[in-house]
Amino acid sequence: MAEFDPKDFVEKQVEAIKKVVGGERALIAVSGGVDSTTSAVLTHRAMGKNLLCVILDDAFMREGETERVAHLLSQPPLNLPMKVLNVQERFLREMKGLRDAEEKRKKFRETFYRVLSETAEQEGCRFLVQGTIQADIIETKGGVKTQHNVLSQIGISTTELYGFQLIEPVVSLYKGEVRTVARYLGIPTELSERQPFPGPALSVRVVGEIKPDKLETLKKATAIAEEKFAKHSPSQYFAAIIDNLEKPSNHFVAHIQEAATRFLNVPKRNLSVKVFEDKATGVEGGERRYGEIAAITAQTPEGSVHQVPINDLVTLQTKLITENPKFTRILYTIKETSEKQPYVISLRAIQTSDFLTAEVSHIPWTTLSETAEKILENCPKVSSVYYDVTPKPPATIEME
Secondary structure, eight states: OOOOOHHHHHHHHHHHHHHHHTTOEEEEEOOSSHHHHHHHHHHHHHHGGGEEEEEEEOSOSOTTHHHHHHHHHHSTTTOOOEEEEEOHHHHHHHHTTOOOHHHHHHHHHHHHHHHHHHHHHHHTEEEEEOOOOHHHHHHHHTTSOOOTTOOGGGTOOHHHHHSOEEEOTTTTOOHHHHHHHHHHTTOOHHHHTOOOOOTTGGGGGBOSSOOHHHHHHHHHHHHHHHHHHGGGOOSEEEEEEEESOBOOOOHHHHHHHHHHHHHHTOOGGGEEEEEBSSOEEEEETTEEEEEEEEEEEEBOTTSSBOOOOHHHHHHHHHHHHHHOTTEEEEEEEEEEOSSOOSEEEEEEEEEOSSSSSBEEOOOOHHHHHHHHHHHHHHOTTEEEEEEEOOOBTTBOSSOO
């Protein structure tokens, strides 16, 4: 198999875009992620000032991210023509009250493209450029989850629905190849090596209903998790937030408690299990399934958290989910407060080459403890911080 040549790829794509667009205008929504940024820079080579780049400030970006990304993209060396659209209230209104992960993804997609359709009409753009990659298509077609940017591949006509024709310059590539193209195009390292961030942004890391205080809590926890985990260089790392509501104890809880007690060799009184009301997305045989989320707390005789090696926790997770296939996530407690608060935080760090499968990163316990402590100090509505010890499969990388 011939080695991937970014120069050849860029030259061919630039010519193909010129041929399709001619002298007309095009629009692209950029998030600062490597896929959309690479698509924007590549298309800008072909179209120049006829390309308009917009950032949708949709309430789900990280703290200060909209301003930072707009600055990076509009300044040298990229000099992209930028516009920021403040649509926070619209997105929050549209997604209010939704709890189901797939419903939220679909509502995000619908709102996202309605905004872009209106903008394209106002700006006289007949084409929409977007950074769809191969992994997005594989997951959507396989039924794992609806990627918001996969449309024509599943029979959605953007011309009929939204009035624009799609251009997808990097649709044949995987993430590693996109990064290679980004480096070739001279995109700053802060963007070319940026860890993946989902199209629907933090909305897929708010498990269950999206509420303003819940979203703000997640933004604080996200900033802390990214700051603390960065030095270990996982492929992707983030925080998710879950309502601190649990299902009544049942035989599944008892079974998990018994199995975990034996595996970890701790007295039964020192280990507890909770199953949350909300579910998380999992993947089995390439298809999506929703499953229960179990959180395990194990304590030493002195009452502190039993710091089990991550390898052992992953092995325990495999055993538990194999025996209890209704579950798609196993979380393990890092730190908790004595008083119950409305939310809990789950920390996630994974290693992957293609994002179709992923292993749990072996983040040192010192880092896990420091991160959890800082989150509990800065997020008063959080009572527990967990580490997600579930690979992909059986879990998806994102919670939803």
